[in-house]
Amino acid sequence: MDNVEPAAEKPxxxxxxxxxxxxxxxxxxxxxxxxLPRIGHLLDxxxxxxxxxxxxxSYLPRITRLIHSLxxxxxxxxxxxxxxxxxxxxFWPTLVPAKIQATIHIIRSEQEIVDCFVWVPTEWALxxxxxxxxxxxxxxxxxxxxxxxxxxxxxxxxxxxxxxxTRQRRGERQAARETETxxxxxxxxxxxxxxxxxxxxxxxxxxxMQLSFHESLFLCQLGCLQVRDPQxxxxxxxxxxxxxxxxxxxxxxxxxxxxxxxxxxKGWVVRSGLKFGSDFxxxxxxxxxxxxxxxxLVRHSSQELPVTDNTSEEEEQQPQAIESxxxxxxxxxxxxxxxxxxxLCYIDPPAATDNQxxxxxxxxxxxxxxxxxxxVQRFNANRM
Amino acid sequence: xxxxxSVCTLHPSRARALFQVYLDLKYGQRLNVTDTPVLRDIEFPxxxxxxxxxxxxxxxxxxxxxxxxxxxxxxxxxxxANDIPHIRSASSGxxxxxxxxxxxxxxxxxxxxxxxxxxxxxxxx
Numbered sequence: 001m002d003n004v005e006p007a008a009e010k011p012x013x014x015x016x017x018x019x020x021x022x023x024x025x026x027x028x029x030x031x032x033x034x035x036l037p038r039i040g041h042l043l044d045x046x047x048x049x050x051x052x053x054x055x056x057x058s059y060l061p062r063i064t065r066l067i068h069s070l071x072x073x074x075x076x077x078x079x080x081x082x083x084x085x086x087x088x089x090x091f092w093p094t095l096v097p098a099k100i101q102a103t104i105h106i107i108r109s110e111q112e113i114v115d116c117f118v119w120v121p122t123e124w125a126l127x128x129x130x131x132x133x134x135x136x137x138x139x140x141x142x143x144x145x146x147x148x149x150x151x152x153x154x155x156x157x158x159x160x161x162x163x164x165x166t167r168q169r170r171g172e173r174q175a176a177r178e179t180e181t182x183x184x185x186x187x188x189x190x191x192x193x194x195x196x197x198x199x200x201x202x203x204x205x206x207x208x209m210q211l212s213f214h215e216s217l218f219l220c221q222l223g224c225l226q227v228r229d230p231q232x233x234x235x236x237x238x239x240x241x242x243x244x245x246x247x248x249x250x251x252x253x254x255x256x257x258x259x260x261x262x263x264x265x266k267g268w269v270v271r272s273g274l275k276f277g278s279d280f281x282x283x284x285x286x287x288x289x290x291x292x293x294x295x296x297l298v299r300h301s302s303q304e305l306p307v308t309d310n311t312s313e314e315e316e317q318q319p320q321a322i323e324s325x326x327x328x329x330x331x332x333x334x335x336x337x338x339x340x341x342x343x344l345c346y347i348d349p350p351a352a353t354d355n356q357x358x359x360x361x362x363x364x365x366x367x368x369x370x371x372x373x374x375x376v377q378r379f380n381a382n383r384m
Numbered sequence: 385x386x387x388x389x390s391v392c393t394l395h396p397s398r399a400r401a402l403f404q405v406y407l408d409l410k411y412g413q414r415l416n417v418t419d420t421p422v423l424r425d426i427e428f429p430x431x432x433x434x435x436x437x438x439x440x441x442x443x444x445x446x447x448x449x450x451x452x453x454x455x456x457x458x459x460x461x462x463x464x465a466n467d468i469p470h471i472r473s474a475s476s477g478x479x480x481x482x483x484x485x486x487x488x489x490x491x492x493x494x495x496x497x498x499x500x501x502x503x504x505x506x507x508x509x
Contacts, residue, residue, distance in 0.1 A: 109396040117400055117487065137404065137489045138412040145412070196411060206411065212488035250450035274449050274486045 099226045100127060100219070102211065104235060106243075115247050118216045118227060124209035132269045132286030133219060134209040139163065141271075141287045145207040149196070162288075212272060213244040213253070214260040252300070255347045256280075258369040259298040262345075268294075276338060277331050279345075295340040297331065301348040301372065332376050344374040391420050391429045401446035402429045405483040408491050409433060409444060423464035426457065430465070430480070443468065443480045444493070462498045 100123045107115040120127060120134060127133040128142050136143025144161045198206065211219070219225035220237045227235045235243070245253050256279055263270045269283040273295055281292035335342040350368035385392070388406050392399035402420065409431055410417040416434040418441060423430060431444040443465050447453060465480045479497030486492075 107392075107396050107399050114397045115400045117404075117489075135488045135490060137407060196414065198411070210489040212486065215488065248450055249448060249452070252450075272486045272488055272490045274484065274490050275492050 100124075100224055102216065102225050102227045104216075104227050104229050104240075104243075106229060113243065113246060116243060118211045118213075119208040120211060121205065121208040127209065127211075127219070127224075132271065132283065132288070133215050134211045135272075136207050137210050138207045140166070143207045143209050146203055149198070149203050149206075150200070213248070214257050214270070216240060217244065217257060218261060218264055252298070254349065254366075255300055255369075256298050258347050258349075258366055259296065259345050259371065261366060262369075262371050263296070276340065277334055278342070281340070282343075291338075292340055294343045295335045295338075296343045296345050298345045298347060301346040301370075328376065329378075332378055336378055342376040344376060346372045346374070348372070388420055388429075391422065395422065395427060395429055398427075398429050398446065401448055401483070401485045402431070404485050404489050405444055405446040405491060406431055408483075408489075421468055423461060424467060425464045426460045428461065428464070430468075431483070432468070444483045445480050446483045446485055449484050449486045449490075449492075458496065459498075462496070 100120060102118050102120045104116055104118050106113055119137075124134055124136075124143060132141075135141055136145060138145035140162050142162070144163065148161055148163065211225075216225065216227060217237065217240055220227060220235075220240055227240060229235070250256075260270050260280065263280065263282055269286045271281045271283060271287065271292070273279050273281045276295050278295040279298040280296040282294040282296060283292050284290060332342045348370040385403060388403055392403060395402070406417065406420065409415045417431055418434050419432040420429055421432065422428065423445070428445055428447075431446070432441045433444065435441050445461055445465070462480060479495055482494045482496055484492045484494065
């Protein structure tokens with residue numbers, strides 16, 4: 001994706017009618033997630049048909065899963081043979097995937113693990129093209145720091161990369177303002193470096209791609225990612241799960257990963273929603289193709305509604321909602337101003353895990369989680 | 385990493401946030417990063433970026449996206465930031481930038497301050 005030009009505005013796709021729609025749908029098995037083969041194949045079409053996440057299919061979940069599992073098991077040897085004869089990851093990354101090598105860096109404090117992060121140093125192009133996984137540590141999304149550095153860009157933006165377009169637009173907005181103070185924009189208040197003290201050899205390895213915890217787990221479960229630490233020790237899916245649950249500071253890692261898995265398995269490209277005040281952003285194809293359509297806030301199902309004056313005593317004894325309506329409405333405002341739709345995703349974990357910590361959860365328990373979605377949109381009666 | 389290794393070794397729980405904010409500010413945003421002092425009372429390493437002309441340096445405090453910050457911690461951050469000689473302010477207010485770091489290296493910057501904007505300043509802006 002070398003040429004990133006501002007996309008022409010396209011008519012917005014028709015949004016699904018989510019009124020009165022509550023999906024009590026267990027997490028689907030691995031369907032054929034975001035990494036889809038570019039060239040269609042008869043087996044893939046049949047797989048999609050059997051495992052389609054149409055709401056009507058929820059009426060026959062067990063039968064469809066059984067048929068899918070039998071079909072997958074019977075066709076697996078043929079798929080593996082086919083893939084073994086073809087170059088790696090051209091057509092079937094999800095079935096017999098290429099093993100992308102990733103390095104996990106673990107930070108310890110007095111022999112206790114306190115943090116970690118996952119880097120993909122060289123083979124990130126495939127992850128980015130097939131599902132928009134990961135983010136360059138020196139870029140906004142796709143790792144583009146090296147070509148920008150070697151290009152020697154320091155003056156006017158050429159409009160070639162996403163960062164150049166952003167810088168150009170900001171410059172135009174600043175130039176159009178009539179009154180400008182020195183400290184109103186971060187870029188004007190701080191001294192930029194004219195040239196970086198980096199050699200060309202160092203620049204080649206300056207920007208790996210970093211995967212989030214959810215992406216690492218998801219790809220590892222698919223078999224697309226092989227995670228090792230610098231000493232060469234390989235980390236399995238279960239080991240990564242325990243590690244990420246341990247270093248997570250929010251105690252909601254399992255909930256958020258359940259939501260991540262849910263939306264990925266539906267075919268959405270799921271990215272971090274940090275910059276918009278939410279947990280996830282949902283893209284149809286990826287950040288390089290279009291803006292995100294939905295902004296997802298993930299919460300435990302016990303935190304559905306804020307307490308009001310009419311709340312009964314029993315309801316008050318339940319875990320209280322963290323957010324007030326004021327917070328929800330402000331988030332809805334921010335989301336609508338960036339042309340996204342706010343989705344509240346309530347996760348209902350299995351009852352057996354209520355007294356367990358996140359460390360004790362087994363990754364297979366994810367299939368027992370239930371998901372409910374609500375779309376929040378502001379209605380302005382004056383604009384009828 | 386070697387540029388911030390000493391600070392990261394002393395504060396391993398803040399190492400990832402500090403390292404990624406340092407990388408982003410110096411090599412991503414190409415700002416003039418001058419120092420990485422540590423806030424005294426709260427033991428938070430921060431990144432100092434040189435300001436232009438007569439403007440004092442700006443302090444960037446790396447925090448984690450899944451980390452819960454309460455008002456007490458924010459107050460301590462602002463108070464400790466005022467103790468840094470380079471950004472000590474003669475006025476009552478001090479401001480720092482929170483650099484909120486996600487696990488995929490996404491960083492969101494927010495400026496927080498302890499001073500109150502008077503109506504005249506708000507109109508001028």
